[in-house]
Amino acid sequence: xxxxxxxxxxxxxxxxxxxxxxxxxxxxxxxxxxxxxxxxxxxxxxxxxxxxxxxxxxxxxxxxxxxxxxxxxxxxxxxxxxxxxxxxxxxxxxxxxxxxxxxxxxxxxxxxxxxxxxxxxxxxxxxxxxxx
Amino acid sequence: xxxxxxxxxxxxxxxxxxxxxxxxxxxxxxxxxxxxxxxxxxxxxxxxxxxxxxxxxxxxxxxxxxxxxxxxxxxxxxxxxxxxxxxxxxxxxxxxxxxxxxxxxxxxxxxxxxxxxxxxxxxxxxxxxxxx
Numbered sequence: 001x002x003x004x005x006x007x008x009x010x011x012x013x014x015x016x017x018x019x020x021x022x023x024x025x026x027x028x029x030x031x032x033x034x035x036x037x038x039x040x041x042x043x044x045x046x047x048x049x050x051x052x053x054x055x056x057x058x059x060x061x062x063x064x065x066x067x068x069x070x071x072x073x074x075x076x077x078x079x080x081x082x083x084x085x086x087x088x089x090x091x092x093x094x095x096x097x098x099x100x101x102x103x104x105x106x107x108x109x110x111x112x113x114x115x116x117x118x119x120x121x122x123x124x125x126x127x128x129x130x131x132x
Numbered sequence: 133x134x135x136x137x138x139x140x141x142x143x144x145x146x147x148x149x150x151x152x153x154x155x156x157x158x159x160x161x162x163x164x165x166x167x168x169x170x171x172x173x174x175x176x177x178x179x180x181x182x183x184x185x186x187x188x189x190x191x192x193x194x195x196x197x198x199x200x201x202x203x204x205x206x207x208x209x210x211x212x213x214x215x216x217x218x219x220x221x222x223x224x225x226x227x228x229x230x231x232x233x234x235x236x237x238x239x240x241x242x243x244x245x246x247x248x249x250x251x252x253x254x255x256x257x258x259x260x261x262x263x264x
Binding site for chain 1: 134140143144145149151152153154155156158159162164165167181183185186187188189190191192193194197199200221224225229230231232233234235236237238244247250251252253254255256257258259260261262263264
């Protein structure tokens with residue numbers, strides 16, 4: 001799913017690359033990091049990563065950062081993405097997070113309508129600096 | 133420093149609030165989370181938080197997220213912020229991070245010129261959803 005995407009196609013490698021497994025194991029071991037999968041008929045049709053970020057600001061509030069939201073091409077347009085993000089928001093609220101945050105590439109116009117409709121505000125500029 | 137800011141003034145509380153200490157202790161205990169302070173003449177004049185985020189995308193690349201960048205009012209305009217962010221970028225590169233990322237409130241025009249000049253690209257929309 002990571003590679004089946006106009007942006008992802010350029011930057012992913014062999015799924016058997018051991019670096020993927022090492023990253024998975026680190027996330028799995030981290031109590032503040034969760035990889036979520038959506039299954040339908042025993043098949044993974046969606047993924048996302050929720051990271052609970054500590055911080056001193058806002059009275060030491062925890063924030064939930066959503067990354068790597070992907071829905072299988074075969075399942076798009078059926079509301080699964082919306083259900084996944086809503087599930088993540090509910091999970092963050094249940095933990096007592098003060099905020100849910102994510103960034104979305106400015107070229108993904110469809111994604112922006114999607115996040116706007118879910119109640120997010122595009123209040124920030126998302127800055128990236130590639131080191132590779 | 134968190135409260136001495138047009139946005140921060142509205143959302144911070146008593147510095148002795150135990151929630152600040154609890155958040156500090158969590159960051160301190162997390163091997164992938166660092167609170168950095170800049171000192172001058174024994175006084176803290178700048179702070180920032182570096183979090184090393186795991187992820188499956190980009191061959192399991194680690195990203196460095198910078199949050200809570202603050203420079204003491206008495207020290208602004210002397211290039212300290214630039215030195216701090218450059219130090220963070222160098223530290224992320226030395227760890228092998230593929231990317232440094234941060235978000236900046238769209239109302240902070242001065243900060244945007246600052247990050248542009250440091251080589252960052254405002255390639256993403258930064259979405260926030262407040263739960264409080």
